[in-house]
Amino acid sequence: MNIKDLKNKDTKALNQLLNESKQKLNTLTLNSRFGKVKNFKEIGDTKRTVARILTILNKK
Numbered sequence: 001m002n003i004k005d006l007k008n009k010d011t012k013a014l015n016q017l018l019n020e021s022k023q024k025l026n027t028l029t030l031n032s033r034f035g036k037v038k039n040f041k042e043i044g045d046t047k048r049t050v051a052r053i054l055t056i057l058n059k060k
Contacts (some may be wrong), residue, residue, distance in 0.1 A: 006056050018053045021046055 006014065025046045031037045 003052060003056075006052055011057065011060060014053055014057055018050065018057070021050045021053065025050060 006017075009017070025043065028037055028043045028046060032040065032043060037043070
């Protein structure tokens with residue numbers, strides 16, 4: 001997700017997106033331990049998305 005897109009969202013939408021991203025990250029991490037994940041880059045991308053959302057929320 002782009003930073004510009006995230007900056008245009010309100011706090012409520014960012015919190016909802018943060019919860020969804022954290023849940024996705026949890027699922028990906030758990031599945032990676034069982035060998036079900038084929039694209040490990042997705043885990044890093046999700047971590048970066050969570051960090052971006054938290055940064056924008058802290059600035060608001």
